[in-house]
Amino acid sequence: MSLNLKTHTEHFTNPLYLESGRILEPYDITYETYGELNDDKSNVIVICHALTGSHHCAGIYENENKAGWWDGLIGSGKAIDTDKYFVICTNVIGSCFGSSGPMSPKVPHHEPYRYKFPVVTIKDMVKAQRILFDRLDIHRVHAIIGGSMGGMQALQFAIHYPNFATKIISMAATHATQPWAIAFNKVAQESILKDPDFKQGYYDPEVIKEQGLSGMAVGRMAGHISFLSHESMRKKFGREYKRDDGLYELFGKFQVESYLEYNGYNFTKWFDPLAYLYITKAINLFDLSRGFDSLSEAMTKVTAELHLISFRNDQLFKNFEMKELSDTLTEVGNKNHHYIDVDSDYGHDAFLVELDKFQDYVSDVLK
Amino acid sequence: MSLNLKTHTEHFTNPLYLESGRILEPYDITYETYGELNDDKSNVIVICHALTGSHHCAGIYENENKAGWWDGLIGSGKAIDTDKYFVICTNVIGSCFGSSGPMSPKVPHHEPYRYKFPVVTIKDMVKAQRILFDRLDIHRVHAIIGGSMGGMQALQFAIHYPNFATKIISMAATHATQPWAIAFNKVAQESILKDPDFKQGYYDPEVIKEQGLSGMAVGRMAGHISFLSHESMRKKFGREYKRDDGLYELFGKFQVESYLEYNGYNFTKWFDPLAYLYITKAINLFDLSRGFDSLSEAMTKVTAELHLISFRNDQLFKNFEMKELSDTLTEVGNKNHHYIDVDSDYGHDAFLVELDKFQDYVSDVLK
Missing domain, CATH: 1.10.1740.110 (Rna Polymerase Sigma Factor; Chain: A)
Known part of the structure; x- marks a missing residue:
């Protein structure tokens, strides 16, 4: 079956209220979909991208030769099987691949925002996606999956929209960005x-x-x-x-x-x-405990089946940061989370490169 | 007793033949001494400095308030006791604190060398020091001690001037600089x-x-x-x-x-x-095996009592790099070396900061 890759951009005229108290208005969200939405809309999987990633996570555009950044994982017959699932990946706000960011035209004069663009947070990125899904009339998804900053988004979904996803997989991320x-x-x-x-x-x-x-x-x-x-x-x-x-x-x-x-x-x-x-800046500001008394309190919000995957030799977000999150979940009595540390020497980018080390796990979780 | 800090610069008119095949001529070496040379010249300790260090490793200059970079380790009654030992630390060639480097005047026109300065290696730095000690009529020393690039120099002394030092302590270094x-x-x-x-x-x-x-x-x-x-x-x-x-x-x-x-x-x-x-550049080029068939062959040259000290959480030169060197020494039958891994979370700079974790070891070695 074909990947059925489609790229779309939605325009929003209602204000997006940001965590900082500032407003983004209007704004665009560019996203890509793969596979087919089933009748009862029960087969949606959301993919969240990393710092320099984009909505283009699978397949190859015409006239290009570089595949999407998780092409090995997403596609017909792959771990995230587009024959079964309807996969959506959105470009985060603040980025530069179609969704509103600092080089987007600022109304009314249509010059780029540049420094006038408001600081956005991971929570804001997730909120914008949630609003997009509302417009697409998708109110609950089968799974949310992401690595690195994408893993941060997945976690932020877990605590701020606890009823939105059945399963969440966060990999190569942390609960709060550390000074390193x-x-x-x-x-x-x-x-x-x-x-x-x-x-x-x-x-x-x-x-x-x-x-x-x-x-x-x-x-x-x-x-x-x-x-x-x-x-x-x-x-x-x-x-x-x-x-x-x-x-x-x-x-x-x-x-x-x-x-x-x-x-x-x-x-x-x-x-x-x-x-x-x-x-x-958004990555630096990432801290799941912000707005709560503690990380423990934040973790009490989680209701989805949550999978935390670290990579043993990750030099950016150390594996023990994910372990800390897992321990905190255990402490607050969460019985629906799973933590695995992938045995890899590669480093942080293992989540992009060593798919063979975790794709079976992902595929099993989705079943 | 006083530290008896003295700063000197020696001028050399003979050519210094460099590892690259190029020549440095003339050149200066600036160095500092502490303590008193005893009559039979048996109490000399050579200290080797790191990348941005200098010959000023102990004491405080008049009108300044910052002590030398290893002041906690070197001085009256300290681990490297200037009441007993005559301590010498030279500024490496290529540096900027008095010894010849790229901003030194190039004869005959006396403009700075800048890019005309030849690439120098750790071996060259050590060779220049050896020539300085010759001039000072010091032909054998009690110990050579250094950390980071200073530890590289100590190791280079061990294989290229095997009869020069009785004891050598190299810490927070490696046998060859790794791509990281x-x-x-x-x-x-x-x-x-x-x-x-x-x-x-x-x-x-x-x-x-x-x-x-x-x-x-x-x-x-x-x-x-x-x-x-x-x-x-x-x-x-x-x-x-x-x-x-x-x-x-x-x-x-x-x-x-x-x-x-x-x-x-x-x-x-x-x-x-x-x-x-x-x-x-000199640090990048550092590889004890260069000029030998292998690291093992290089290690057969070592005759001094050699102490290798790594720091568990060193992020620049990983502790296992020192372990590799120790294993190689063992493999070639060297029975006069000792390897310790200091339990420290601090990182590479532990050799400058966490003196309490290794100063007793240093003091015992020197006895």
């Missing part, structure tokens, strides 16, 4: 802000895409460190030196340096720097 | 290089010190991540927000962000960006 992860974001943010071509937010996006933005490239390099691990870098690159580079040249490069450069500079061709600032 | 550490250095290097105020190496050092160099500040922030650990950051900063900053302000700051900013920008006031490029 905030520090990596800080390097990227500072590097973007201090790049003169960023022009204090008044850059020309076309110029950035064409010429690159070295500040964002450097920031992304720091990000890539946190996505991998000592062990996976050692396996991938060792101490291999770039062919044709002299060992004693100041600018001679190890393979790992070449990898970081390529990925860093390539990144500036497809991601927006202001969106990077806003979304990393 | 190279990646952190890459972020800093790229960030410096892309800062327009760096002017492709033709910056004015006075302007940098005055105005800061944001590229180097960002790079140093990445460095600070690698010096700490998830656990120590959590303990130090938690999710504390900066007083007076609004939680939902895009530029509101967590304490950890404020810490990184302060340390990053402050760093540019006292360290030279070209020296940073050259010394990180």
Whole structure:
């Protein structure tokens, strides 16, 4: 059967009341669907994307060759089987792939918001999705699944819309972003802000895409460190030196340096720097206990069957952060949660790369 | 007794033949001594400094208030007791505190070398020190001690000048710099290089010190991540927000962000960006096996009593890297080495901060 990939954008004119007290109005939400909604609408699965992900989580667009970011997991006959399920993935607000973000036109003058865009939180991203699903007349879903920032959204759904999903899988995430992860974001943010071509937010996006933005490239390099691990870098690159580079040249490069450069500079061709600032801010602000007396109190809200998956060698959100969440659920008497730590050396990006280590688990949960 | 701190600079007119095949000529070495050399010159201890360290490892200069970087360890009655030992610490070549480096005047025109300075290696740094000690008529020392890049130097001494030291202590180091550490250095290097105020190496050092160099500040922030650990950051900063900053302000700051900013920008006031490029290059190139068939072959050279100290939660040079070195020594039949893993959550900088966890060990070794 076909994947039945469709991309849509919905426009909303009612105000979106944000956690900060500010208002986003109007706003757009871009999303993608796969598979077919069944008659009683009982086969919906929501996928939530990470920092630089998008709604395009599966399949390949015409005239492109790169598949969606979770294509190995989502599709006909795959763990998230589009022959059975109707899968929806929305681009988060604050991002740059169609949903409203800092480079969206601000009414009435239709210039980009830039710094006038309000700070959004993971809770706001989830709220916007909930409103989209309302419009689509979907009031309950079979499952919500996400990794990294997507895993944060899944958890936020679990406590703020406890009756919305039957099952929730959150992986490679945390209950509250720790200073270690905030520090990596800080390097990227500072590097973007201090790049003169960023022009204090008044850059020309076309110029950035064409010429690159070295500040964002450097920031992304720091990000890539946190996505991998000592062990996976050692396996991938060792101490291999770039062919044709002299060992004693100041600018001679190890393979790992070449990898970081390529990925860093390539990144500036497809991601927006202001969106990077806003979304990393949302990640930094993520704390499930905010608005509650404690994390324990927040966890009493959970009613869905909740699955927490960590990756042993995750360097960004440490596996014990998920364990802490699981322990807290146990403490408050939640008997409907499951925690597994995937044995992986890869690092944070294992949730994107080592699908074979958890796809059977996901498939079993969905059954 | 007094520390008897003395700072000296020696000038060398003979060429220094570097590992790259290039020559440094003439060159200066700045060093500091503490305590008194005894009559039979049997009480010398050599201290080797880290990336941004200097020869000033103990005591406080007149009109300053900051003590040397290992002041807690070195001094009258301390683990490295200057009442008993004559302690020497030299500023490595390639650095910026008196020994020849990229901002030193190049003869004959006396303009700074800048990129014309040759790439130096840890082996070169050690060779230069060995030549200095020759001039001081010191041909054998009681011990060599260093941490991080200083620990690399100590190890390089062990295999290239095996008869020079009776005891060697290397801590928080590795046998060969792994891609994980190279990646952190890459972020800093790229960030410096892309800062327009760096002017492709033709910056004015006075302007940098005055105005800061944001590229180097960002790079140093990445460095600070690698010096700490998830656990120590959590303990130090938690999710504390900066007083007076609004939680939902895009530029509101967590304490950890404020810490990184302060340390990053402050760093540019006292360290030279070209020296940073050259010394990180030397660290990246560090590999004890270079010039040998294998690490095992290199280890057969060791004759000194060798002590390897790792720190359990070191995020820059992982504790198992030292363990690998220890295992290799064992494999080649070396019976005169000792490996300890210090139980510490702090991270790499534990070798500078948690002296109480290893000072007794150091003091016992020296006895």
